[in-house]
Amino acid sequence: MTTHHMSDAELARQPAAYWTGIAYEALIAFTRARQAEKGYTQPQFWLLRNLSENDISPDGEGMTLAELREAMKSYIRPEDDLAAESRDLEERGWLRRDAEDRLWLTEEGEQARVDLARNAPAIRAALHEGIDDADYVVALKVLRQLILNAGGTAP
Numbered sequence: 001m002t003t004h005h006m007s008d009a010e011l012a013r014q015p016a017a018y019w020t021g022i023a024y025e026a027l028i029a030f031t032r033a034r035q036a037e038k039g040y041t042q043p044q045f046w047l048l049r050n051l052s053e054n055d056i057s058p059d060g061e062g063m064t065l066a067e068l069r070e071a072m073k074s075y076i077r078p079e080d081d082l083a084a085e086s087r088d089l090e091e092r093g094w095l096r097r098d099a100e101d102r103l104w105l106t107e108e109g110e111q112a113r114v115d116l117a118r119n120a121p122a123i124r125a126a127l128h129e130g131i132d133d134a135d136y137v138v139a140l141k142v143l144r145q146l147i148l149n150a151g152g153t154a155p
């Protein structure tokens with residue numbers, strides 16, 4: 001499907017699931033490509049965030065891979081290999097593993113998390129180019145209502 005020659009009426013009849021799926025894949029691909037250019041992966045960034053008491057982790061305690069997978073279940077992709085990603089972060093000195101196989105964020109890992117987070121505004125700006133904040137808010141409200149109408153739970 002293409003929007004190049006579709007009228008507003010034709011667009012209004014388009015299936016939301018199709019468009020949200022296309023949008024999801026494009027946004028993830030774009031974000032991951034920008035992160036790869038900077039030398040890290042999205043799952044690596046999520047691991048750092050989930051282990052940081054200054055970010056997603058409520059207490060900064062170490063977690064097993066199974067616990068991390070559970071914590072990330074709403075956004076991890078099937079192809080994401082947390083075991084391989086965590087090994088890479090251990091090699092960089094950003095994570096350490098204890099005797100109980102729990103992963104812990106190191107001081108270097110916390111600094112890396114802070115440094116990597118600085119890339120997010122540029123990624124967001126590129127994705128939002130040409131989109132007014134008010135239009136973006138309307139789009140999210142529409143998506144939220146579609147989720148609720150489908151019986152889902154929306155944030």
